Amino acid sequence: MTYTRWLSVEGLVGGTCLVEVLRRLRAIDGVTRVGMSLNRGGRSPLVVQCAPRVTHEELQRAVAGVGKFSLAHSGGRGPTGGRLDDVVCAADRFARGGVR
Numbered sequence: 001m002t003y004t005r006w007l008s009v010e011g012l013v014g015g016t017c018l019v020e021v022l023r024r025l026r027a028i029d030g031v032t033r034v035g036m037s038l039n040r041g042g043r044s045p046l047v048v049q050c051a052p053r054v055t056h057e058e059l060q061r062a063v064a065g066v067g068k069f070s071l072a073h074s075g076g077r078g079p080t081g082g083r084l085d086d087v088v089c090a091a092d093r094f095a096r097g098g099v100r
Contacts, residue, residue, distance in 0.1 A: 001051075001052065002032055002049050002050065002051065003049070003050060003051070003052050004047060004048070004049050005047070005048045005049075005050065005056075005059070005073075006045075006046075006047060006073070007045075007046040007047070007048060007059070007071055007072065007073060008043040008044060008045050008046055008071070008072050009021060009036070009043070009044045009046050009063055009069050009070070009071055009072075010042070010043050010044075010069060010070045010071075010072065011041065011067075011068065011069045011070065012038055012039070012040070012041075012044045012069060013040050013041050014038075014040070015038065017066055017067060017069070018036060018038050018044070020066045021036065021046075021062070021063055021066050021069070022034050022036060024062040024063070024065055024066060025048060025059065025062050025063070027062070028050070028054060028058055028059070028062055029054075030050050030051035030053055030054040031048060031049070031050045031051075031054060032049045032050060032051075033047075033048075033049040034046070034047070034048050034049070035047045043072070046071075056071070056073070059071055
């Protein structure tokens with residue numbers, strides 16, 4: 001089963017850091033999809049689809065490994081389904097260069 005975690009990253013200011021955060025999150029065993037929208041200098045919304053075993057601490061370490069960014073819960077966690085899959089998939093494809 002895949003879970004969706006609604007989070008936010010505080011302090012991102014550019015696309016380079018955003019791409020590195022996405023890359024590090026995708027590298028975590030159990031993370032299947034990641035989507036983020038850059039809000040320069042504020043809270044950038046982040047959606048992570050992952051196995052239930054993936055902890056908030058693992059996600060935090062991945063984000064903190066890029067720079068002095070903090071990770072916060074923005075909403076719930078629950079089984080994935082419906083339209084959200086399409087949104088996360090599109091954000092993931094964009095970050096990988098698959099959408100122009």
